[in-house]
Amino acid sequence: MRRSLLAAAVVLTALMLQAVVVNRLPVPGYGPDLPVLVVVAFALGAGPSYGALLGFITGVAADVLPPADHTLGRLALAYAVAGYIAGLVEDVEERSVLTTVAVVAVGSGVAVILYAGVGGLVADHRVTASAVAHSLVSTVIYDVVLAPFVVPLIALAARRAEPAA
Amino acid sequence: MRDNRRARLILAMLLLTAFTLITLDYRSGGGGPLRSIGNAVFGPVERAANAVAHPIGSFFSSLGHLSSYKSENDRLKAQNQRLLQQLHLTNADKAHLAAADKLLNLAGRAQFRIVAARVVANGSSLGFESTATIDVGSQDGIKRNQTVIDGDGLVGKTLSVGPTTSTILLGNDPDFTAGARLEGSGQHVGHVDGGGRNPMTFTLLGTQATMKVGDQLVTYASIGDRPFVPEVPIGHIVRVQPTPGQLFSSGIVAPYVDFGSIDIVGVVVGTPRTVKRDSLLPPSPTPSPSAGSPSPSASSSPSGSPSPTGSP
Numbered sequence: 001m002r003r004s005l006l007a008a009a010v011v012l013t014a015l016m017l018q019a020v021v022v023n024r025l026p027v028p029g030y031g032p033d034l035p036v037l038v039v040v041a042f043a044l045g046a047g048p049s050y051g052a053l054l055g056f057i058t059g060v061a062a063d064v065l066p067p068a069d070h071t072l073g074r075l076a077l078a079y080a081v082a083g084y085i086a087g088l089v090e091d092v093e094e095r096s097v098l099t100t101v102a103v104v105a106v107g108s109g110v111a112v113i114l115y116a117g118v119g120g121l122v123a124d125h126r127v128t129a130s131a132v133a134h135s136l137v138s139t140v141i142y143d144v145v146l147a148p149f150v151v152p153l154i155a156l157a158a159r160r161a162e163p164a165a
Numbered sequence: 166m167r168d169n170r171r172a173r174l175i176l177a178m179l180l181l182t183a184f185t186l187i188t189l190d191y192r193s194g195g196g197g198p199l200r201s202i203g204n205a206v207f208g209p210v211e212r213a214a215n216a217v218a219h220p221i222g223s224f225f226s227s228l229g230h231l232s233s234y235k236s237e238n239d240r241l242k243a244q245n246q247r248l249l250q251q252l253h254l255t256n257a258d259k260a261h262l263a264a265a266d267k268l269l270n271l272a273g274r275a276q277f278r279i280v281a282a283r284v285v286a287n288g289s290s291l292g293f294e295s296t297a298t299i300d301v302g303s304q305d306g307i308k309r310n311q312t313v314i315d316g317d318g319l320v321g322k323t324l325s326v327g328p329t330t331s332t333i334l335l336g337n338d339p340d341f342t343a344g345a346r347l348e349g350s351g352q353h354v355g356h357v358d359g360g361g362r363n364p365m366t367f368t369l370l371g372t373q374a375t376m377k378v379g380d381q382l383v384t385y386a387s388i389g390d391r392p393f394v395p396e397v398p399i400g401h402i403v404r405v406q407p408t409p410g411q412l413f414s415s416g417i418v419a420p421y422v423d424f425g426s427i428d429i430v431g432v433v434v435g436t437p438r439t440v441k442r443d444s445l446l447p448p449s450p451t452p453s454p455s456a457g458s459p460s461p462s463a464s465s466s467p468s469g470s471p472s473p474t475g476s477p
Contacts, residue, residue: 016214019286019298026425030292048172056179060186064203066211067288067296067332069324069340072199073186075290080179084172112291119293122191126293126339131361135292 003162007042010154011058014038015065029138033108035062037143039079040086040107041154044100048087055083071122078114082107097148104147108140204302204327212300212330215285264429267316275396275445278435279314280305284427285330295338295359297321299430302329310392312384312433317447318398318421319343319384320430331432336399337365337424343393344385347376348443354385357399357418365400365418376402376416381446394433396440398447421447 014034022031035058043051059076062068068075086107089099112135119127190197245262265281272279280301288296301307303326313320313333321335322343334341341359345367353376355369369376380402386395400420408414 016210017218019211019288020214020218023287023289024284024426030289033291048169049175052172052176052179056183059183060199061203061207062290063186064200065207066204066327066330067286067294067298067324068200068203068290069288069294069296069332069334070290071187072190072197073183076186077180077183080176080183084176087172115291116293118187122187124293126361128339128361130363131293131339134362139291 003042003046003158006157006161007038007054010038010042010157011035011054011061015058015061018062019065019067029142030135031138032142032146033111033139034146035059035075036079036082036108036111036139037104037146037150038154039083040104041151042158043083043086043107044090044095044103044151045155045158046087047090048084051083051085051087052080053083055079055081058083070119070124070126074115074118074122075111077118078111081114082111085110100151101144101147104151105140105144108143109136112136112139200325201327204325204330204332208298208302208327208330211286211298215283215300219285261429264316268314268429268431269316271314271316271318271445272431272433275440276437277314277394277431277433279431279433280307281429281431282331283429288332293339293361295335295341295361295424296324297333297335297427298330299333299432300330301432302327302331304328306434307331307432312390312392312394312397313430314397314433315422315427315430317423318400318445319393320422320424320427322392323432333430335359335424335427336420336422337361343399344387345382345399346385347374348381348383348446355413357382364403365420366406366415367402367418368413368415370413372412374414376405376414378402378405378416379449381443381449382418383443383446390433390436394436394440396442396445397433398445401449 018034022034025031039051039055039058042054056076056079059079062075063070063072086103089095089103112132116127116132116135268281282299282301284297285300286298288294307323307326309323309326311323313322319336321333321341324332324334337359339359339361343357345355345357347353347369353369353371353374355367357365357367359365367382382399382401384393384395384397384399387393398421400418402416403419404417406415406417
């Protein structure tokens with residue numbers, strides 16, 4: 001329960017930071033995608049069910065958060081699958097930093113591909129081959145760079161919130 | 166891998182729900198009740214978040230502009246008081262004043278009635294979208310499909326309007342398209358299209374018309390001025406693309422607005438009956454030997470016409 005409250009607070013913060021700060025930073029490419037990073041970080045500590053559910057809720061919030069302008073449910077689907085996949089790695093003994101980074105890379109990449117894939121189904125002509133390639137490279141690289149800082153921090157906070165689960 | 170079956174069941178149900186949402190929203194053409202709720206709930210939160218986080222963001226985005234704003238400092242100080250009253254700027258820094266000053270100048274010349282606004286959030290959706298939230302909404306008289314400008318020219322149009330915030334589609338979004346007219350010409354019209362990562366393009370309709378590098382583009386009025394009011398500067402042609410065997414010619418456009426750093430914008434809510442042609446365009450960008458003088462009228466008479474007051 002306390003972990004869920006923590007997750008809700010962190011997700012809301014990530015969504016706000018993304019819209020208000022990150023998307024306006026003059027960085028090359030598109031910058032990181034904080035919500036998927038947060039979903040993956042919580043999923044790594046709480047398993048696939050939790051990861052999928054948190055990903056879905058985060059995605060729905062991101063879908064309706066202004067100024068989003070795409071078909072409702074696309075990010076929900078993308079983040080849910082990313083959270084599920086990350087959650088599958090929960091039980092790996094002695095998870096190394098490298099594994100964590102790899103999971104973040106896969107989660108971010110899967111999110112982009114699913115978001116773009118569903119975009120193709122609903123005839124979103126923002127989805128072009130070059131846009132997908134750029135988004136994939138940019139999102140994965142930035143999220144991987146942030147992962148060693150964000151994931152341990154969230155893991156620590158989650159353990160504090162719900163000790164000895 | 167414990168409780169794997171349960172997790173898979175949950176995932177399957179979530180995916181089903183997501184596809185249901187997608188189908189419903191797609192069939193309703195977007196703008197369903199959930200998005201309205203999102204506008205009403207998250208809009209104010211974004212405004213508040215922006216009030217806290219904006220100094221950080223504006224610090225970074227203004228790094229590149231520091232030198233140019235410093236020189237304008239003196240002139241801007243004089244207008245400080247008036248602008249503060251008009252725009253309710255509580256934390257106005259030099260960059261904001263410069264932007265606000267230019268916006269009022271452009272709107273004043275055009276006699277547009279505008280509602281001034283600040284950008285509080287930007288949309289990206291994994292990099293595919295270029296949208297923004299502004300801090301005015303239906304309570305301020307904003308409606309869907311209105312022109313959004315800043316001091317440099319066309320920013321975009323309003324997409325959806327909440328009570329106190331609105332979403333705008335920026336000119337560099339791949340979904341963006343607007344009717345445009347070449348400067349000076351009578352009927353040389355076409356459309357500009359945002360390109361996402363690629364540059365903005367202009368497609369000139371009609372086989373007789375030609376464009377050349379440096380030609381400036383302004384908006385061509387939409388029916389009832391929605392979504393676009395006439396004569397707003399868009400950009401200038403930087404390259405004409407060869408289109409062999411095509412009826413329409415097209416060119417690459419350098420927009421006047423830097424979509425990456427928009428901050429203070431105005432939503433056009435009223436227009437005069439006519440706007441004088443080409444009256445809002447900045448000095449022509451065509452390269453001239455005289456080192457970039459900002460005033461076109463001063464440098465536009467190279468001929469040695471005798472001036473009666475010139476001799477000492």
